[in-house]
Amino acid sequence: MKNPHPHRPLLFTLTAALALGCTAFALAAEAIRIRAGTTKDHTDENGVVWLADQGFNGGDTIDRTGIVVANTKTPSIYTAERYSLSGFTRKLPNGKYTVKLHFAETYEGIYGKGERVFSFNVEGREFKDFDVTARAGGVMRAHVETVEVEVKDGQLDITFTHNIENPEINALEIIPAS
Incomplete structure (x- = not known):
């Protein structure tokens, strides 16, 4: 600036x-980074601080510290998750943002494609029948879904819908347009 x-x-x-x-x-x-399913702020392998779980609506959390997630330079942000959630809200100034949703299938009861499928909507951008395992190329692999949005009402809104199994998310980044 x-x-x-x-x-x-x-x-x-x-x-x-x-x-x-x-x-x-x-x-x-500044960017806002939130690690789902956690009670304390977290510093990742690159020295970036992720805030503790906040802004998510509903669901449960789990921490699987010790698991190894591939396809990422920051595997530690994928060891916790919020699942069965209905949404996320965050008050923000109106403007354009890049939203990065971080996913990895780490549940030991999911073995392949089609076993967890859900939909989500980020400020009107619909992602139907989203399959984390298919997008990541397997279980225990990270995938980041990036979407450009414009907040017009002072609040970022993300909704999640169950299809097969529960929706889940590991982390979320909200990056203001420069």
Whole structure:
């Protein structure tokens, strides 16, 4: 971000904006990363901080610490999940965002394609009959579904629908457009 007042440090400008109640300026500046199914913030293998589980509606959580998930440089974010959820909501400033949904089939009762299929909708973008195992190329493999959206009502909305087995998610990233 370019400092609009070069003679003042950017930190001063940000502090002044916050003091004046310009929270949209601050909120839109950084990505939000949430690791589903956890009670504590988590720092991944690359030093990136993921917030503890928040914003999800319904469902249960499980932590499978110790499992090995392939096809990712950050396997630790896939060891916990929220399953059987109905949705996710997060207040955000209106604008364009990249939303990354992180999935891996880690449930020991799922062995192949077609055994967990669900649908989800991100701000009106529909993903029908989503099969994590098929998308990832097998179980215990990570897959990231990336969608570009525009928030127009001050809130990011994601809904999940059961088809076969429960919907599940391991992590979520919300990245403001630059």
